Amino acid sequence: MTDLATKPSAGTSIGWAFSDIKTVTWRNLIRTVRVPEAMFFSTLQPIMFVLLFRYVFSSIPVPGGSYVNYLMPGIFVQTLCFGAVSTSIGLAEDLQSGLLERFRALPMSRAAVLGGRTSADVVRNVFVIILMTGVGLLVGFRPQSNPLDYLLACLIILLFSYSLMWGFAIIGLKAPNAETAQLMSFPILFPLTFASSAFVNPATMPSWLRGFAENQPVSQAVDAARSLMVGGVYHNASAPWVSLAWSIGLLIVFVPLAVRSYRNA
Amino acid sequence: MSSEIAVTASDLRVTFRKGEVKALDGFDLEVPTGQVIGLLGPNGAGKTTAVRVLSTILRPDTGSAQVLGHDVVKEAGRVRRLIGLAGQYATVDEQLTGMENLTMVGKLCHLKRSSVAPRAVELLEQFGLSDAGGRPVKTYSGGMRRRLDLAAALVARPPILFLDEPTTGLDPQSRLGLWDVIEALVKGGTTVLLTTQYLEEADRLAQSIVVIDKGHVIAKGTPAELKAELGATVLELTLASEEAAQQTAALLATLSTKTPHIDGVTVGLTVDEGPKIAAEALRRMDADGIDMLGLALHEPSLDDVFLALTGRKAEVDTEALVEGTTRKGRKAKEAS
Numbered sequence: 349m350t351d352l353a354t355k356p357s358a359g360t361s362i363g364w365a366f367s368d369i370k371t372v373t374w375r376n377l378i379r380t381v382r383v384p385e386a387m388f389f390s391t392l393q394p395i396m397f398v399l400l401f402r403y404v405f406s407s408i409p410v411p412g413g414s415y416v417n418y419l420m421p422g423i424f425v426q427t428l429c430f431g432a433v434s435t436s437i438g439l440a441e442d443l444q445s446g447l448l449e450r451f452r453a454l455p456m457s458r459a460a461v462l463g464g465r466t467s468a469d470v471v472r473n474v475f476v477i478i479l480m481t482g483v484g485l486l487v488g489f490r491p492q493s494n495p496l497d498y499l500l501a502c503l504i505i506l507l508f509s510y511s512l513m514w515g516f517a518i519i520g521l522k523a524p525n526a527e528t529a530q531l532m533s534f535p536i537l538f539p540l541t542f543a544s545s546a547f548v549n550p551a552t553m554p555s556w557l558r559g560f561a562e563n564q565p566v567s568q569a570v571d572a573a574r575s576l577m578v579g580g581v582y583h584n585a586s587a588p589w590v591s592l593a594w595s596i597g598l599l600i601v602f603v604p605l606a607v608r609s610y611r612n613a
Numbered sequence: 614m615s616s617e618i619a620v621t622a623s624d625l626r627v628t629f630r631k632g633e634v635k636a637l638d639g640f641d642l643e644v645p646t647g648q649v650i651g652l653l654g655p656n657g658a659g660k661t662t663a664v665r666v667l668s669t670i671l672r673p674d675t676g677s678a679q680v681l682g683h684d685v686v687k688e689a690g691r692v693r694r695l696i697g698l699a700g701q702y703a704t705v706d707e708q709l710t711g712m713e714n715l716t717m718v719g720k721l722c723h724l725k726r727s728s729v730a731p732r733a734v735e736l737l738e739q740f741g742l743s744d745a746g747g748r749p750v751k752t753y754s755g756g757m758r759r760r761l762d763l764a765a766a767l768v769a770r771p772p773i774l775f776l777d778e779p780t781t782g783l784d785p786q787s788r789l790g791l792w793d794v795i796e797a798l799v800k801g802g803t804t805v806l807l808t809t810q811y812l813e814e815a816d817r818l819a820q821s822i823v824v825i826d827k828g829h830v831i832a833k834g835t836p837a838e839l840k841a842e843l844g845a846t847v848l849e850l851t852l853a854s855e856e857a858a859q860q861t862a863a864l865l866a867t868l869s870t871k872t873p874h875i876d877g878v879t880v881g882l883t884v885d886e887g888p889k890i891a892a893e894a895l896r897r898m899d900a901d902g903i904d905m906l907g908l909a910l911h912e913p914s915l916d917d918v919f920l921a922l923t924g925r926k927a928e929v930d931t932e933a934l935v936e937g938t939t940r941k942g943r944k945a946k947e948a949s
């Protein structure tokens with residue numbers, strides 16, 4: 349092999365950024381697949397949530413009457429939100445293992461570590477949505493809208509979870525280790541997902557909680573998904589737009605902060 | 614070998630914990646192209662910090678450094694294309710296989726797509742990891758990990774190589790193998806900055822040695838020059854009794870500019886021209902009828918040099934070692 353063969357090939361920096369993000373995404377996905385136990389249990393968890401809520405809370409009165417139809421869009425959003433924790437854990441692990449040290453001394457794009465982490469987590473979320481749709485259909489979930497609206501709903505909640513990942517990236521880069529990163533994430537996620545319209549109608553909550561539960565971003569994403577997936581009594585023309593606005597707003601805030609945390613990490 | 618300078622650092626200062634710890638305190642360095650420079654120092658001297666600044670990982674508080682004329686802060690991207698780094702702690706992905714680790718680095722170094730895999734295969738072979746290449750790194754021994762880490766630093770055939778304690782944790786055979794690899798690279802024109810705590814390693818590999826302590830350079834020169842600074846050769850005589858030792862010391866005092874050192878039945882004498890003086894010593898002792906049990910002439914080791922320069926022995930300081938193994942302590946302001 350000649351020296352020329354290992355000379356870097358030419359390319360634009362945008363082109364390289366995409367190629368580097370792809371490489372890091374690939375690496376993160378391989379890591380996921382290499383730990384089958386983690387894969388198994390992280391798949392089991394959303395299935396368990398569907399089954400538990402579907403049957404334990406089936407008698408909760410909800411608008412529209414069918415709890416499973418009310419629940420499924422909520423479970424989707426809740427699961428994707430919890431999936432964002434893996435962004436913070438993954439980054440904390442890379443920091444702890446010293447791998448980021450190596451990455452910093454390589455001529456790779458600066459966007460690659462954060463871009464590759466979040467992209468891998470989006471891929472995983474797509475898989476989770478497909479899986480949960482299947483499980484939902486098995487336990488009586490009957491989306492009433494057309495497939496295009498269903499797809500649109502999926503995209504809206506994927507984008508919302510993507511915006512959260514950037515927030516959790518900051519936690520991962522600031523936390524002293526992976527376990528702490530995970531612990532730091534829960535106090536944010538539990539109130540956001542449970543004090544929301546995901547599992548119960550906020551109208552039934554105490555009034556002090558209700559204002560928060562109806563207007564916070566998780567509820568907006570849930571309402572958008574419900575409107576687009578099930579429609580009917582859940583039809584809500586503004587929710588998809590409000591959710592979209594939340595996601596974009598969160599990205600505008602979180603992306604620069606995450607990039608800064610990465611530089612200082 | 615040209616006399617061009619490949620790596621320079623001038624007056625680098627790096628502090629941690631809000632100025633409490635001065636990791637680098639006016640650090641200067643010049644590495645001539647095509648040479649191996651050994652950075653030698655005890656635990657906590659600032660070796661790793663210096664390497665991290667030079668490899669663009671850490672931004673210095675003040676001072677500047679260039680690699681082949683490119684500033685490590687302002688032109689970090691350019692510098693990263695010129696350097697290979699093997700850090701003090703192996704930084705390879707545990708879940709990926711050896712092969713996958715090397716192809717990942719190859720892609721991230723933007724090698725030509727078609728040469729990524731062949732280069733990885735070549736390096737695995739060079740480092741004796743061909744058989745293990747398909748196994749996840751978490752199944753590797755410490756030494757294998759270390760070798761993979763070094764292989765990863767070489768993927769893009771960088772003209773400048775930073776190796777932070779490259780042979781720590783290797784068995785003697787792997788260490789020798791690694792020395793051969795480094796020597797071959799240098800023959801091929803690579804410039805190497807190597808940190809080490811093994812004085813023998815610096816002695817064997819480096820054309821010139823920079824001794825650092827408390828964040829700045831306290832001595833530099835070729836291994837021979839550093840030893841010469843100590844006063845050439847040590848003549849050591851072993852006598853039959855302490856009394857004879859005293860007698861010998863008095864007899865030979867005029868042979869050295871320094872007072873003879875008596876330790877029990879042995880007499881140590883630092884001299885300039887070892888063999889000649891030894892002959893003269895024998896002649897005098899013979900004339901006085903003093904019997905001798907042993908005679909040795911030895912060059913001062915770098916350990917002696919170190920002791921003379923810092924007043925401390927260059928031994929492993931366990932407290933610093935423990936601190937050094939918790940990587941997470943090291944996340945103060947770093948450049949990206």
Ligand SMILES: Nc1ncnc2c1ncn2[C@@H]1O[C@H](COP(=O)(O)OP(=O)(O)OP(=O)(O)O)[C@@H](O)[C@H]1O
Pocket residue numbers: 629630634635636654655656657658659660661662663701810933934936937942943944945
């Ligand atoms: N990130 C950090 N935060 C706080 N202190 C640090 C950090 N990095 C290094 N130090 C301190 O700076 C000093 C120099 O450390 P450095 O790691 O450069 O030493 P070294 O010469 O490489 O030592 P060793 O031989 O143990 O590897 C030490 O006192 C160390 O504790």
Ligand SMILES: [Mg+2]
Pocket residue numbers: 660661662701777
């Ligand atoms: Mg060190």
